Amino acid sequence: LNATSILSNYENAKIELEEYIENKKKEVNPRFRPLYHVAPPVGWMNDPNGFSFHNGEFHLFYQFYPYDSVWGPMHWGHVSSPDLVHWKQLPTALLPEKEQCFSGSAISQENGLTLMYTGRVAIDVEPYFNETQYLAFSDDGINFYKYDGNPVLSRAPNGSPDFRDPKIWMYEDYYYVVIGSQTTDKRGRVLLYKSSDMKSWNFLSVLGESNGDMGYMWECPDFFELDGKFVLLMSPQGLEPQGDRYKNTHQTGYIIGNFNYDTNEFEQEVAFQEIDFGHDFYAATTTEVNGKRYLIGWFSMWDEPHPEDVDGWAGMATLVRELRIVGSRITMQPVEEIVTLRNQIVLDSDIEPNQILVFGKAVELIINSDINQKVDLLLEGRKGGSKAWLRWDPETRKVTIDRGSGDIRQVEWYPNGSIHWQIFLDTSSLELFCGEGEVVFSSRVYALGGWKLTNESNQTVHIKANSLKRSTP
Ligand code: FRU
Structure with a gap:
């Protein structure tokens, strides 16, 4: 035996x-x-x-x-x-x-x-x-x-x-x-x-x-x-x-x-x-x-x-x-402990209309803008994959995630206080937390070779970005 x-x-x-x-x-x-x-x-x-x-x-x-x-x-x-x-x-x-x-x-x-x-x-x-x-x-x-x-x-x-x-x-x-x-x-x-x-x-x-x-x-x-x-x-x-x-x-x-x-x-x-x-x-x-x-x-x-x-x-x-x-x-x-993933601040500045930024695969973005103006940000893979537009329209008060070809999710947002957006990008995902979490979106977006962001709004947006550490096997 x-x-x-x-x-x-x-x-x-x-x-x-x-x-x-x-x-x-x-x-x-x-x-x-x-x-x-x-x-x-x-x-x-x-x-x-x-x-x-x-x-x-x-x-x-x-x-x-x-x-x-x-x-x-x-x-x-x-x-x-x-x-x-x-x-x-x-x-x-x-x-x-x-x-x-x-x-x-x-x-x-x-x-x-x-x-x-x-x-x-x-x-x-x-x-x-x-x-x-x-x-x-x-x-x-x-x-x-x-x-x-x-x-x-x-x-x-x-x-x-x-x-x-x-x-x-x-x-x-x-x-x-x-x-x-x-x-x-x-x-x-x-x-x-x-x-x-x-x-x-x-x-x-x-x-x-x-x-x-x-x-x-x-x-x-x-x-x-x-x-x-x-x-x-x-x-x-x-x-x-x-x-x-x-x-x-x-x-x-x-x-x-x-x-x-x-x-x-x-x-x-x-x-x-x-x-x-x-x-x-x-x-x-x-x-x-x-x-x-x-x-x-x-x-x-x-x-x-x-x-x-x-x-x-x-x-x-x-x-x-x-x-x-x-x-x-x-x-x-x-969850509060998510801050322990922050690796380093890779950006903290005003981003002009049409300006393009590139990031790694795992990044946190904190976005501040004039809430009375439209926001339109394109997120996509640096080497292809899929795309998503993040939009805010002060007239309809809607936040939108648009993956193209009509694949849209949107909802009205009335901030409880803070008006920033906190975005977590991982290799194939996007999570958007608006304000104090009144409105949250979880959408899979497949970014090959890291992330690229284009400011397609007519306004300047302030972006702070932290690269994030790996924490899962
Ligand atoms: C929900 C579900 C559950 C079920 C499980 C089966 O997604 O359909 O109701 O227990 O998945 O995998």
């Missing part, structure tokens, strides 16, 4: 997968790989999962298919970070067996980190899948084993087959979980459950539900207290475009309201709003540490091309943002 032969098939599969990833990584073309955003080492990622803080470190998992840069049987990839900015790759946390490991969340406890996720199992009869909720445990936050009593939660109250993406938290000695689902007549809804041990769950209430024009399925729900209010964050599928709104394949947004743990009722105060206005943002999830609420999203979109897939990987995560409620909106600011 050699040492490995006493390991289970599952343990052996894990070892083989890590060997496969380490080898396959060498074949990845780095031209579009982010330098300070989380991306899968190889293969495909979608939703961020299990965002949590455990034993002094942040953990982030993600929907992962290692064997191709398209969606496939879902694993959970895993990275950790001391500060939400520097990330290190850890072994794949969950491998599919009979069940695919769909999205879910994590809860940190004294004796370890527990994952709750949707086990998606193929069945022979319509709708050909079954979704139930599973647990996996870890003592060290790295090696996870699946609970042998899975599933722990089997059926939505109306029997809907769409029953996924559990987000778990604790309140006064009880566990709570929200799960995305659907009414019998196919409207999106979010269900709330309670448990004393995570192993048996009681249905409490429908936390939120589409009235008919809010989509057919609400994926990836999250529910949390923020600045004295409660927020239901979710990713509805099937919203019809309305003017500038809801132009992505699916949207991510939130409802603000009040919640009472005695009645389990969530009373809506502010109707659904998108949380990010860019082209590529979905399935966002949050965690709270020391009174701060952090959010991260999938920085790609379903049913859209992922140009990096020919390079051996696809999909990435956004920067982590800190959330606040200001008035009737959530603001998002890049």
Whole structure:
């Protein structure tokens, strides 16, 4: 007997997968790989999962298919970070067996980190899948084993087959979980459950539900207290475009309201709003540490091309943002520790109309201009790739990101105070934070060979630029 032969098939599969990833990584073309955003080492990622803080470190998992840069049987990839900015790759946390490991969340406890996720199992009869909720445990936050009593939660109250993406938290000695689902007549809804041990769950209430024009399925729900209010964050599928709104394949947004743990009722105060206005943002999830609420999203979109897939990987995560409620909106600011990535100031001056600037692949731009005049900045790769125009029009009060050929996202912006724009450019991404985070755009833009900026406005704009250090593997 050699040492490995006493390991289970599952343990052996894990070892083989890590060997496969380490080898396959060498074949990845780095031209579009982010330098300070989380991306899968190889293969495909979608939703961020299990965002949590455990034993002094942040953990982030993600929907992962290692064997191709398209969606496939879902694993959970895993990275950790001391500060939400520097990330290190850890072994794949969950491998599919009979069940695919769909999205879910994590809860940190004294004796370890527990994952709750949707086990998606193929069945022979319509709708050909079954979704139930599973647990996996870890003592060290790295090696996870699946609970042998899975599933722990089997059926939505109306029997809907769409029953996924559990987000778990604790309140006064009880566990709570929200799960995305659907009414019998196919409207999106979010269900709330309670448990004393995570192993048996009681249905409490429908936390939120589409009235008919809010989509057919609400994926990836999250529910949390923020600045004295409660927020239901979710990713509805099937919203019809309305003017500038809801132009992505699916949207991510939130409802603000009040919640009472005695009645389990969530009373809506502010109707659904998108949380990010860019082209590529979905399935966002949050965690709270020391009174701060952090959010991260999938920085790609379903049913859209992922140009990096020919390079051996696809999909990435956004920067982590800190959330606040200001008035009737959530603001998002890049996590404070992002300043530790600043390498050196490469520019701090007034840029004339038609002036051209060149930067490296990873750069932060801080832009100040006369808010009463139009702004029009072109960002593109120094050696090709794709383009984006960033515009401000004081008459319509709209901020626009235009990727050309009519591929436009825009929204009205009323600054809370500061009027600067903070822009984070990575090898294939652009994140624009307006003012104090009233309006944020996340859009993939593919810059080959670093970034080039042209001031196409009629006015001078002041640009301060910091080159950024690498912080992801
Ligand atoms: C959202 C989603 C989830 C599901 C996962 C599967 O993007 O569709 O609802 O759990 O992706 O990968």
